[in-house]
Amino acid sequence: MTKQEIFDKIGSIIEDRFEVEHDKVTNDLNFRTDLDADSIDFVEFIMELEDTFGAEISDDDAEKLNTIGQVVDYVYDHQETAE
Amino acid sequence: MKIAVDAMGGDNAPEEIVKGIELARDAYPDMEFQLYGPKERIQALVTNEERIEIVHAASVIAMEDEPVRAVRSKKDSSIVLAATAVKEGRADAFFSAGNTGAVLAAGLFIIGRIKGIDRPGLTTTLPVVTGDATGSFTMLDVGANADYKLTNLEQFAVLGNFYGQTVMGIEKPKVGLLNNGTEADKGDKVHRAAFEQLSSMENINFIGNVESRELLNGAADVVVTDGFTGNATLKAIEGTALSMLSLIRSKIMASTKAKMGYVLSRNAFHEVGQVMDYSKHGGAVLLGLKGAVVKTHGSAKAETVRNTMGQIHQIVASGLIAKTVAYFEDAKATTTDAEK
The missing domain is CATH 3.40.718.10 (Isopropylmalate Dehydrogenase)
Structure with a gap:
């Protein structure tokens, strides 16, 4: 999957889950500061990512993910390791 | 199923x-x-x-x-x-x-x-003990969420109303908001706003604020509360019931006259035990x-x-x-x- 494809999938999850407008979804969007999200929202989001991409994201790794760009890179890197 | x-x-x-x-x-x-x-x-x-x-x-x-x-x-x-x-x-x-x-x-x-x-509500059913009543009431949220917003209370009212109708079989359940007084202006900012909001919802039979002291008297069929207050209230109810039973038991055992009185009123005590038996009310549902x-x-x-x-x-x-x-x-x- 290309980074753009991963970005598109994550973008649609964010739009749906956090009711964010399409043009606000950028690589710099920060889940912890730019969205009205608490720790429960974040765990739900991480688990949806795991379901969508079939990769396990450890709690330690999840704590380091703050922006869409970081999640895209994370999924991209772990997908390459898996192949 | x-x-x-x-x-x-x-x-x-x-x-x-x-x-x-x-x-x-x-x-x-x-x-x-x-x-x-x-x-x-x-x-x-x-x-x-x-x-x-x-x-x-x-x-x-x-x-x-x-x-x-x-x-x-x-x-x-x-x-x-x-x-x-x-x-x-x-x-x-x-x-x-x-x-x-x-x-x-x-x-x-x-x-x-x-x-x-936005957030599920932990829902429990407790007995109504007034007079000959053998009914029960439903309360949510009793502890799934420690923090809350107005929208959570609104949604708990809707969820509780559905539960009252479909599971408890009450056509128009009386929905009350747990508060520290019955007047509309009681409570913190969110509870005052919740009173307004629930009053305006046509699909629920909102009866206003209810106090915790009236819950076991059947003040409402569905009690809406935030998880922090609901959990504290639930534990206070359970704790008070157990403490009262223990106090009564110790006073009965303390004198021969009281023991004789117990023998005569044993059936009444047994019936109280049946009403308060939480095992009959099932479990807590995450709605x-x-x-x-x-x-x-x-x-x-x-x-x-x-x-x-x-x-x-x-x-x-x-x-x-x-x-x-x-x-x-x-x-x-x-x-x-x-x-x-």
């Missing part, structure tokens, strides 16, 4: 859980059970496998495990596997007597919220999720497990979840149309 059972949850698991499930199997011919736990151990306890499937779960989430971390890391645990069965549509309800936090986390993160519901999630006391014995299955039977048979999903879908469609 199929029920996914965490056979390893609770102080008396798996023995009492399995025994309770067999009682429920005999009582409800349309119920099928999946028991999640170490296969050989569970198999040795089941006396008749009719409508009982044993599904191997290699690990157990212990009472002391940190809930969210345990649910995310112990993928082969009885709680996670049972919740996954509901998520994947292989079961209609998930039942456990185990680690409450883990059951809530599994419900929330694995089964997931109904679209349109607002895409499947039925029911948690019973950790100390549950077979009879409580059986009674909780009766409650789950009612929840599933009434179509509560599907009705709730449809309501919030309609509400969203109406909001979207209004925005256009």
